[in-house]
Amino acid sequence: MLLPVSAPNTPSAPAACDVGIGWRQPHYASLLQTPRAIDFLEVHSENFFAAGGAALAVLERGRAHYPISLHGVGLALGSAAGVDDWHLQQLAQLVRRVDPVRVSDHASFARARVDGNTIHASDLLPIPFNRQALDVLCNNVQRVQDRLQRPIAVENLSAYIQWQTTAEDALAEPFFLMELTRRSGCALLIDVNNIFVNARNADLKAPLDVAVARCRTWLDQIDGAAVAEIHLAGHCYQNDVHGEIVIDDHSDRVCPEVWQLYRHALQRLGPVPTLIEWDTAIPELDVLLDEAARARACALERA
Amino acid sequence: MNHLQTQQDALLNALFAWPAEHATHQLMAHLSPGAGPVLRGIQAYQSNGHALAQRALAAAYPVVQQLVGAPSFADLARALWHAHPPVRGDVALWGATLPDFVRHSAQLQDVPYLADVAQAEWRLHACATAADATPEPASLQLLTTHAPDTVTLALVPGSCAICSQWPLASLLLAHRAGGPSLATVGAALRDGVAEDVVVWRQGWQPTLRQALVGEAAVLQALLSGATLAQALDAGPTLDFAHWLPLAVQSGLILAVRPATPGTSSTNDNLPL
Secondary structure (H helix, E strand, O other), X not given: OOOOOOOOOOOOOOOOOOEEEEOOHHHHHHXXXXXXOOOEEEEEHXXXXXXXXXHHHHHHHHOOOOOEEEEOOOOOOOOOOOOOHHHHHHHHHHHHHHOOOEEEEEOOEEEEEEOOEEEEEEEEEOOOOOHHHHHHHHHHHXXXXXXXXXXXXXXXXXXXXXXXXXXXXXXXHHHHHHHHHHHHOOEEEEEHHHHHHHHHHHOOOOOHHHHHHHHHHHHHOOOHHHEEEEEEOOOEEEEEOOEEEEEOOOOOOOOHHHHHHHHHHHHHHOOOOEEEOOOOOOOOHXXXXXXXXXXXXXXXXXX | OOHHHHHHHHHHHHHHOXXXXXHHHHHHOOEOOOOOOHHHHHHHHHHHHHHHHHHHHHHXXXXXXXXXXXXXXXXXHHHHHHHOOOOOOOHHHOOOOHHHHHHOOHHHOOOOOHHHHHHHHHHHHHHOOOOOOOOOHHHHHHXXXXXXXXXXXXXXXXXXXXXXXXXXXXXXXXXXXXXXXXXXXXXXXXXXOOEOEEEXXXXXXXXXXXXXXXXXXXXXXXXXXXXXXXXXHHOOOOOHHHHHHHHHHOOOEEEEEEOOOOOOOOOOOOOO
C-alpha cells in the first residue's frame, strides 16, 4: 500500500484562473525586459539540469518576476526499469534552486533495455492501461515524491500506438489516472489536446464531433479535485507514404475543438491553472500571449 | 522478466535497432491493431527519434555540420542514434561519442581532421553548462609569496586544451567566427600546419583560441592536478610571463591556490 506524501515545501495554491505560457529560448530576453500579464512560466526541467551557465542564470532571473512551473519530459515514470537516480538527483537540485509552483511529468516510459544496456529513448512513450503498469507508475511516482518531498502532477499522453491488453486486465485511461492519484497522492495534469489527438487517431475517418464527444466522456470521468493544471496546445496532421496521423507537435494555435473541450473541462473540473504550450516553430511572443488571453477569457466566462 | 518489461524492451528495440524491420515485427505482437494503422504509429516514434537526434547533434556540432553538409550530417546523426543511444533523460548530454564515432567511420576517412573538430565542439558544448565560478584576483599574490611547487592555478570549470596535428583552431574559427578565410585554412591543411586549441568559458560564452607554444601541455598538467612547477616542466616552451596576464584577463585562470596533493581537474561532472 502506497501512502500519499506530505508536501511541506509546496507553495501556496495559485489563483484559480492562472494562465501561463511555456518559456522557451526565443523569448528568454523579452519576458525579462518587459513584464507581461502572465501568471506563471513553464520550463522543461531537463533544459536546466546543468551545473551552471547562461540558461540557468536566465531561469534564476525569471523566477524573480514570475512563478515557475517545472515540467519534465524525461523522468519516464512508467518505466519498468525504474526512474534513473541521476535524473532524480538533477531534478531535486533544480527544485531546491527554483522552488517551483508545480513539478510535473508524464504517464509515459522511456527507459528499457536494448542489447543488454538500459537506455533512455528521449521520447514520451505510452504505457498500457492495466494493473501491472499502474503498479510500476505508482511506485515510480511515489519514489519521486519521496525524494522531492512534494506531490507532483502527472500528465496524460498522446499515444501513437496502443498496447495489447486482455479484456479482464484493461483499464480505461481516466480510471487508470484516477487510481494513480488515489494510490500515490499525486495530482493530474490534464492535456486537453492530447485527449483530442488520441480521439482523432482512434478514427480519422470519423467526424470531428465524434472525437469531441469521446473527449467529453473522457473528461467527465476525471475528478476536478485531482487536477493541478491543464495544458492546451496545437497539433498537426501528417499524411505521407506511411499513412495519415495526427501528431501532438505543439506547433500551432489551439484548434477550435480543443477550445470547446477546454470550456467543458472548466465546467467539469472547476477553474484550473492553464498552460499554453508551444514547442515547435515558436511564434512571436504576442501570439502566445493572445492564446493565453483567450484561455483566461474562457476561465472568466465560466466564472 | 515481467510482461511490461518485455513490452517496453520491444518498443525500444524497434526504435533503436538498425535496420528496424525485425524488431518492428517483434513489437507488433504486443500491439493492439484496433486503433489506427499500427505501423504508422511506430514510424512516428522512429521519425521523432531521428529528428531529435539531428537537432541535438546540430546544437552541439555546428561546424561538423557545415563541414560534412546537411544531408550527410543527418545520416551521421541517425547512425550515432542507433549505435550509441541516449542513456540519460537530458538529450543535451547525448552526442559525446561523436568524435570517436567519426574517427572510426570508414565513410569519413577522407575528412581526417573531423574527429578533432568534433572533439573541440563537444568541449565547447559542455563548457557552456559547466559550473559558474568567480575569479579570485587577490589570490594572484600567492605567486609572489609561494614557490611554484607549492601552488597551482585553478582554471575556469569546463576549460581544456586539445592537441591536434591539424590546423584545428583555424578550422574552427573560420566556421565559427568568419576568419581566417577558408583559403587560408586550405593552405594550412596542405602545408601540414598543426594547431592546439584552448577551450574555456568567458563569462557565459564558450570560447576557443589557438594555444600558445607549450600552453596545451601546461593546461593539461594543471587540469590533472599538477603544481605550477610541474605544469611548467610539462610545457617548458610556454612564455609564462606573457601567458599569465592573458590567461587571467580572459577568465581562463580563476585563482592561484595552495597545491593539494591528489587534487585533479575541475571538470569531473561534465559529460565528456
